[in-house]
Amino acid sequence: MMENRSFDHMLGSLRAVNPNIQGFPATFSNPDTTGKEIKPEAKAKYQGQLDPDPNHHFAPVDEQIFNGTGSADMRGFVRSYFKQRKDVKNSHKILYYFKRDQLPVLTTLALEYAVFNRWFASIPGPTLCNRAFAHYGTSFGHVGMEMKYFGHSIKSIYQRIREAGQTTKLYYFDRASSTLELINLLEEQPQIFATYEQFLADCHAGALPAYSFVEPNYSDHDGLIASDQHPDHHVAEGERFIASIYMAIKSNPILWPTTALLITYDEHGGIFDHMTPPACTPDGFTAPKEKTGTGQPFNFDRLGVRVPAVLVSPWVPKGTIVNNVFEHASIPATATRWLLPNFTGNRTPREAAAETFLDLLSAPAMRTDGPDFQ
Amino acid sequence: MRPIKLPTIPPSAYNPDRPANALLLAQARELEKAVRAAGRGVQAAKLRTEADVAAHIRHLNRALHHQVLLPAIKRKPVRPPEKQATRKQAASKAASPKRKPASASKRPRTVRKHGAKR
Numbered sequence: 452m453m454e455n456r457s458f459d460h461m462l463g464s465l466r467a468v469n470p471n472i473q474g475f476p477a478t479f480s481n482p483d484t485t486g487k488e489i490k491p492e493a494k495a496k497y498q499g500q501l502d503p504d505p506n507h508h509f510a511p512v513d514e515q516i517f518n519g520t521g522s523a524d525m526r527g528f529v530r531s532y533f534k535q536r537k538d539v540k541n542s543h544k545i546l547y548y549f550k551r552d553q554l555p556v557l558t559t560l561a562l563e564y565a566v567f568n569r570w571f572a573s574i575p576g577p578t579l580c581n582r583a584f585a586h587y588g589t590s591f592g593h594v595g596m597e598m599k600y601f602g603h604s605i606k607s608i609y610q611r612i613r614e615a616g617q618t619t620k621l622y623y624f625d626r627a628s629s630t631l632e633l634i635n636l637l638e639e640q641p642q643i644f645a646t647y648e649q650f651l652a653d654c655h656a657g658a659l660p661a662y663s664f665v666e667p668n669y670s671d672h673d674g675l676i677a678s679d680q681h682p683d684h685h686v687a688e689g690e691r692f693i694a695s696i697y698m699a700i701k702s703n704p705i706l707w708p709t710t711a712l713l714i715t716y717d718e719h720g721g722i723f724d725h726m727t728p729p730a731c732t733p734d735g736f737t738a739p740k741e742k743t744g745t746g747q748p749f750n751f752d753r754l755g756v757r758v759p760a761v762l763v764s765p766w767v768p769k770g771t772i773v774n775n776v777f778e779h780a781s782i783p784a785t786a787t788r789w790l791l792p793n794f795t796g797n798r799t800p801r802e803a804a805a806e807t808f809l810d811l812l813s814a815p816a817m818r819t820d821g822p823d824f825q
Numbered sequence: 826m827r828p829i830k831l832p833t834i835p836p837s838a839y840n841p842d843r844p845a846n847a848l849l850l851a852q853a854r855e856l857e858k859a860v861r862a863a864g865r866g867v868q869a870a871k872l873r874t875e876a877d878v879a880a881h882i883r884h885l886n887r888a889l890h891h892q893v894l895l896p897a898i899k900r901k902p903v904r905p906p907e908k909q910a911t912r913k914q915a916a917s918k919a920a921s922p923k924r925k926p927a928s929a930s931k932r933p934r935t936v937r938k939h940g941a942k943r
Contacts, residue, residue, distance in 0.1 A: 454848070497832075497838075498838060504846055504847070553832070555829050555830070555831070555832065556829075556831065559829055577847075577848075578848050579848075579851065596847070596848075596851040596855075597855075598851070598852075598855035598859075599855070599858075599859070625883075626882070626883045626886045626887060627879035627880065627882055627883035627886075628879070628882070629852065629856070629882045629883075629886045631852060631855075633856065633859075633886065633889060634855060634856065634858075634859040634889075637889055637890065638863070641890065669848065669849060669852070670841075670845070670849055670875040670876075670878055670879045670882075671839050671840055671841045671843060671875045671876070671879075672841055672875060672876055672879030672880070673879070674839070676834060676838050676839050677875070681846060681848065682846075683843070685834055685838035687831075687832035687833070687834050687838075688834055688838065690831060690832055691831050691832070691834070694831055820826065821826075822826050822828075822829055823826070823828040823829065824828060824829050824830075824831055825828040825829070825830065825831065
């Protein structure tokens with residue numbers, strides 16, 4: 452799971468390649484603070500452009516979606532970004548998107564395997580609450596950067612899998628980058644954690660666990676460049692990181708036929724997307740208005756902004772485009788359905804209702820035409 | 826299909842002196858809280874750059890692992906790690922020709938209790 456990029460920003464250019472991939476339409480625009488309508492432009496750079504980091508806490512995302520009106524028309528991105536630097540020209544950069552050839556890894560995998568037209572962040576808010584949905588199917592009522600989820604009866608997907616006697620690992624990049632889940636899971640499950648280096652070794656040895664979650668490098672340190680693609684980290688390094696994972700799996704002829712790789716992003720990072728987030732099954736929690744910052748409580752009954760998501764497997768038919776609505780609760784939902792079909796433990800109504808993606812592995816024969824990266 | 830070339834990364838992409846983003850700072854603070862909650866003292870570090878946060882997170886990560894794996898009696902307070910020289914500091918150090926003789930920098934040894942402030 453990568454960091455802070457929206458679908459239209461990363462994959463919007465693919466509409467020109469295949470009109471069924473729902474990048475922004477030619478009619479999409481946002482008003483700036485002078486009232487001028489601004490259209491997306493293919494001017495995104497790998498680094499040095501989104502300064503300051505676009506705000507993506509709950510209240511600013513609410514503004515990005517609703518633009519201060521009751522209508523979720525996705526027309527508030529430019530105005531929201533303007534507030535950070537009070538610079539009209541700079542605020543237009545929030546509508547910049549990447550050309551296809553700037554992102555050869557993500558765009559190639561999207562075109563070669565399955566791309567999701569409607570994979571949304573779980574919450575219109577920041578990183579940690581969204582990542583929690585990928586691990587638990589809920590954020591336990593949090594809409595911010597809180598990290599502790601002790602004292603709830605809903606177990607993480609790792610705990611569920613281990614209790615069923617199966618294997619799972621959460622691979623973080625290294626100890627200086629760490630993982631956001633260390634706090635919640637270390638005491639109970641220290642053995643689920645491993646590093647990216649171990650991931651590569653496990654791929655080489657054909658020893659991947661039944662379910663793995665891989666986290667990128669979140670910071671520049673010790674001569675290593677951050678690979679999470681969070682602004683202002685170099686986006687191309689994230690491309691190389693994704694390629695390294697894909698190639699590590701694909702290079703092992705035992706792993707490749709039996710492994711599916713999902714690539715997605717935790718949330719949009721304040722960057723534009725044109726598709727209105729839909730309503731969803733509430734997860735049973737409510738965030739009070741003091742936490743949302745909008746003056747209104749939030750019942751977890753609508754999703755966040757759309758993010759890129761690509762499913763890779765030799766069993767995915769080439770050029771698959773998925774139109775059902777997915778979100779991060781689909782990750783534990785899919786793993787539970789696949790590995791624990793008789794699971795009877797607690798999980799949220801949200802996760803129980805989430806779409807799963809195993810049925811996309813539907814090619815009549817295993818494909819042998821997948822791309823390689825070097 | 827011919828292998829697809831990966832984009833290249835300029836050396837300038839690496840900048841550990843970059844101010845740490847909100848996610849990194851939140852992660853460091855939450856890890857500090859977790860170490861404290863687990864019954865081990867930790868001194869709050871002044872974190873500004875990504876290198877600062879990475880060093881601190883590495884330290885807290887190790888402490889948290891030890892906290893879980895060690896019996897309570899062996900647990901010790903956590904001090905912030907020594908700051909690594911940033912690129913700018915390293916460059917200015919290298920440019921400076923003056924160096925004290927080794928003997929001049931020697932200090933009498935002191936015994937510091939674990940967790941004592943520096």
